[in-house]
Each structure stands twice: as structure tokens, then as C-alpha cells.
Amino acid sequence: MARLITLDEIEDGMVLSTPAKNKFGQILLGAGLPLTQKHKGMLKTWGVTMLQVVDEAEQEEAKSFTTIMRDDASQKLVQRLQWEPENEYEKDLFEMALRSILEKSY
Numbered sequence: 001m002a003r004l005i006t007l008d009e010i011e012d013g014m015v016l017s018t019p020a021k022n023k024f025g026q027i028l029l030g031a032g033l034p035l036t037q038k039h040k041g042m043l044k045t046w047g048v049t050m051l052q053v054v055d056e057a058e059q060e061e062a063k064s065f066t067t068i069m070r071d072d073a074s075q076k077l078v079q080r081l082q083w084e085p086e087n088e089y090e091k092d093l094f095e096m097a098l099r100s101i102l103e104k105s106y
Contacts (some may be wrong), residue, residue, distance in 0.1 A: 002052045007043055010038050015054040022046040032099045033092055073101045 002017035013034055022027040078084055085094040
């Protein structure tokens with residue numbers, strides 16, 4: 001079950017259960033993204049005040065993928081995209097794609 005939090009309650013590692021959107025409905029951060037303190041400022045800039053995050057029990061379940069499974073999926077993703085992330089935003093995007101692959105494949 002997801003829970004609603006304010007931006008001040010963000011802790012590193014919390015995971016979004018639904019996309020964070022601005023007042024125009026544009027997605028700022030995708031569901032499944034682990035949050036960090038740097039996201040707070042960006043979200044405040046866009047007028048976001050509340051987020052829906054995964055509760056801790058669900059978060060532990062999401063972490064249950066083995067290292068071998070993650071490495072295999074990561075290699076397949078790099079081969080398919082012919083691209084490797086270079087900055088934090090690209091790493092966030094890559095992580096979202098990787099989680100999507102893991103959830104559908106395993």
C-alpha cells in the first residue's frame with residue numbers, strides 16, 4: 001500500500017509509487033524512482049507539495065531481485081539501447097527502465 005507524504009518527509013531511498021506530476025500533468029519523476037534530497041528542490045520549483053511513496057514492506061519486496069538478475073537485465077538494456085547513462089538524470093532514467101524490465105521478466 002502506498003502512503004502520501006509531504007516534500008519535507010522525503011528520505012533518501014523512498015520510492016515513488018506513482019509519477020510525480022506538475023500542475024499541468026507533466027511527469028517530473030517516474031513511478032519506481034528512488035528519491036533523494038536533490039529531488040526536493042526540483043519538486044518545490046514545480047509546485048509539487050505531496051508525493052505518493054511505496055510503504056516499507058513493498059519496498060523490501062521490490063529489492064528482492066538478485067544481483068545476477070539485475071546485472072543480466074542491465075546488460076540486455078545497454079545492448080538494446082546501445083547507450084550507457086553518464087549523468088544523474090540519465091542514471092535515474094536507466095534505473096526506471098531497468099526496474100520495468102525486471103518487473104515484467106522475473
